Amino acid sequence: MRVAWLAVVVMCAWPASGVYAQEPQTRAETLAREREEKSKDVEPPRSGRLERALLALENRRILERVLNPPEGFYPKIGNITPGSGFAIGPGYRHADVIGEEVDFSTFLVGSTQKYWIVDARLTMPELAGGRVFADVHGRRYNYREEDFFGLGPDSQSENHTTYGLRSTDFGGTAGVRVTPWLSFASGLEHMTPRVTVLDAQPDFLRSEVSAEFNTRQPRANPRQGARYAIAYQHFDDLDGSRFDFDRVEADVQQYISLYKNRRVLALRGFASVSDAADGSAVPFYFQRTLGGPDDLRGFRRFRFRDENVLLFQAEYRWEIFTAMDGAIFYDAGKVASRVEDMNFSDLESDYGIGFRFGTSNGVFLRIEGAFGSSGGPHFIFRFGHVF
Secondary structure (H helix, E strand, C coil): CHHHHHHHHHHHHHHHHHHHHHCCCCHHHHHHHHHHHHHHHCCCCCCCHHHHHHHHHHHHCHHHHHHCCCCEEEEEEEECCCCCCEEEEEEEEEEEEECCCEEEEEEEEEECCCCEEEEEEEEEEEEHHHCEEEEEEEEEEEEEEEEECCCCCCCCHHHCEEEEEEEEEEEEEEEEEEECCEEEEEEEEEECCEECCCCCCCCEEEEEEEEEEECCECCCCCCEEEEEEEEEEEEEECCCCCCCEEEEEEEEEEEEEECCCCEEEEEEEEEEEEEECCCCCCCHHHCEEECCCCCCCCCCCCCEEECEEEEEEEEEEEEEECCEEEEEEEEEEEEECCHHHCCCCCCEEEEEEEEEEEECCEEEEEEEEEECCCCCCEEEEECCCCC
């Protein structure tokens, strides 16, 4: 009987001791147990629909495969000029058309404003083991209504008019890469500009030499690095010497990476100086302009026009989520008829905010609002990056 009684006592005590062993002995253990139980019920954060869609576009490279494939037919979408409106048309690429070093590409694009351009070229990007590059190209275009407000910084918006410009151009370029980030190039192009408001215009032969230092990464949508480029051009009036002139241009871009490339400070300075020979002039349709979605964004396209141009741009860009960036920007610049007036006084300026959609392979769409200028607020819907 004693043995049986002892067995009953042990069996009754064993479950109780097991339960007591599972209970926390302190308040800290109690809190830790509660946190552990709650963590089991917490779901990982989910991305929004837009972010998931943009992430799929980037990971699957849908935009690149549809809009920018390495070979075959594709829809070419964008803008022909700042004033052309939305443009679309067929494009075609074919690699290795002559051996393994020559690629062919062509496109025909028309816009909502009845602008059109057809372009064809043979490119040789990797000759001599990648040290030499060259291309041969031809294009024909018709720009029906290009804006003109007069010449100089004091031109008035109420003097606005338009002109048509068409031309057939063909030429080629060749260059050498001294290093992956330093290259030199030269080019020659024959141009036949025809302007609707003028009776007759000469043909031109444009020659150019240039040098480029480029460490931007990635090249099509930079997050760090720099690009310093300088070019000299000579325009030769083939029907005489009324419009012979030279032009020198410098383009400086610097990208300062912040917070592991999620934030970028992008800076740009651009200057263009033209000099006509004695007794010659720079045709107005070849003069540089400011105003529009790519430079002074707070003004109408081609709002200012003259022989010399000075431009400064600054942007603070940040990653909102995959394939979508925000940007705050500031633009300032001026045109001048004399080189002596290329200074920091009387600059036109604007500021604004925008959003960009794209990947490391390039910006597909840019939506911006520009404010603070004497030209009033402007809304920008543009295909492609600003710089």
